[in-house]
Amino acid sequence: MSDTSMRKSGPRPPREGQRRGTVGIAYALAAYASFLLVAGYSVAFVADAFVPVTIDRGGPETSPALAITIDALLFALFGLQHTVMARPAFKQWWSRIVPTHLERATYVLATSAALAFVYWQWRPLPSVVWDLQADALRAVAWALFMLGWVLVVAMTFVFSHAEFLGLKQPIQHRRGELPEEPRLLMPLPFRLVRHPLMTGFLIAFWVTPTMTVGHVVFAALSTVYILVGVWFEERDLNANLPGYADYAARTPRFFPRFRRATTRATVSP
Numbered sequence: 001m002s003d004t005s006m007r008k009s010g011p012r013p014p015r016e017g018q019r020r021g022t023v024g025i026a027y028a029l030a031a032y033a034s035f036l037l038v039a040g041y042s043v044a045f046v047a048d049a050f051v052p053v054t055i056d057r058g059g060p061e062t063s064p065a066l067a068i069t070i071d072a073l074l075f076a077l078f079g080l081q082h083t084v085m086a087r088p089a090f091k092q093w094w095s096r097i098v099p100t101h102l103e104r105a106t107y108v109l110a111t112s113a114a115l116a117f118v119y120w121q122w123r124p125l126p127s128v129v130w131d132l133q134a135d136a137l138r139a140v141a142w143a144l145f146m147l148g149w150v151l152v153v154a155m156t157f158v159f160s161h162a163e164f165l166g167l168k169q170p171i172q173h174r175r176g177e178l179p180e181e182p183r184l185l186m187p188l189p190f191r192l193v194r195h196p197l198m199t200g201f202l203i204a205f206w207v208t209p210t211m212t213v214g215h216v217v218f219a220a221l222s223t224v225y226i227l228v229g230v231w232f233e234e235r236d237l238n239a240n241l242p243g244y245a246d247y248a249a250r251t252p253r254f255f256p257r258f259r260r261a262t263t264r265a266t267v268s269p
Contacts, residue, residue: 010258014055020175021170021174021218022174024099024101024170024173024174025167025170025171025174027102027105027170028102028105028166028167028170029073029107029111029165029167030109031106031165031167032105032108032109032165032167034112034113035108035109035111036167037049037112038108038112038115038116041116042115042119042203043120043149045119045122046145046204046205046215047145047206047208047209050109050256051122053119053122053204054073054124055122055124055212055214055215055218056124056125056126056212056214057124057126058124058125059121059124060120061123061124061125062123062214066123066126067123067124067125067214067217068123068125069070069215070121070123070173071122071123071214071218071221072217074118074121074158075118075123075221075222075224075225077114077117077118078114078115078118078225078228079228080118080123081102081110081111081203082111082114082225082229083228083232085107085110085111085230086107086229086232086233087232087236088236088240090219091103092217092244094106095123096201099173100169101114101169101173102166102169102170103104103166103169103170104163104165104166104167104169105167105169105170107166108165108166108190109227116254117174122214122218123214124212124214125212125213125217126211126212126213126214127212127213128211129211129212129213129252130209130210130211131209131210131211132209135217135247138209141207141209142209144203144207145203145204145207145208146234147200147203148199148200148201148202148203148204148205148206148207149200150200151196151199151200151203152197152204154191154200155197155200156197158187158190158196159187161184167241171248180242182240182245183241184241184242184243185246188246190251191251192250192251192252192256193252193253193254193255193256194234194247194248194251194252194253194254195230195253195254198226198230198254199254200220202222202223202254205218205219205221205222205223206219230253232246
């Protein structure tokens with residue numbers, strides 16, 4: 001229920017409002033717990049380690065053509081959920097069903113469920129594309145792999161980890177605080193690239209000491225989804241955030257541009 005509708009219907013008794021606020025916070029905490037569980041599984045899934053079903057083993061064995069088809073459909077399902085639920089028009093419609101302060105937590109919960117379904121139904125394709133033999137090269141690959149995931153996690157804290165994952169909104173609602181208006185902020189990572197979180201994902205998905213066909217499929221499908229999702233996100237940002245178009249024009253999307261410093265000779269008359 002929106003703040004406007006609450007004002008129209010009159011204030012609720014304090015105890016009822018506190019009880020509803022507590023339930024909302026508990027719901028957001030449950031959604032956050034689901035995110036932590038699926039996020040941890042994601043790392044192990046891509047690393048092909050520790051968990052029973054990974055990118056290269058544990059899933060049902062099928063023909064390569066059928067495996068690629070199923071995996072692509074799984075990603076399409078995830079991409080549809082993740083992209084559609086993030087659009088402003090959907091959020092406006094969705095707020096008639098889900099309270100505004102719980103919209104982000106519901107989005108996090110739905111994303112966790114969609115990813116869990118992808119991992120559960122993933123069809124592996126274990127044929128090897130490359131396998132680094134030198135210990136030093138394998139160590140470098142694993143270091144870059146982990147660096148990608150560290151970057152992903154770090155980027156959730158650049159602005160507000162709690163807001164990004166739907167925890168802050170119900171707490172603000174219980175306190176009677178209004179959410180802040182969106183504004184263009186550029187902390188250090190965002191001065192280098194527009195989507196540093198997605199940069200982390202790209203590194204984590206593509207850098208591996210042992211690359212299989214299934215891993216290539218996963219990384220390629222992830223990359224396609226990232227490109228499509230970023231296109232929709234930037235379209236909304238251009239429409240709703242003043243100054244974003246200028247920022248986007250001078251800042252690369254995923255990987256920074258390193259320009260060689262040049263010196264100019266000054267000739268005195």
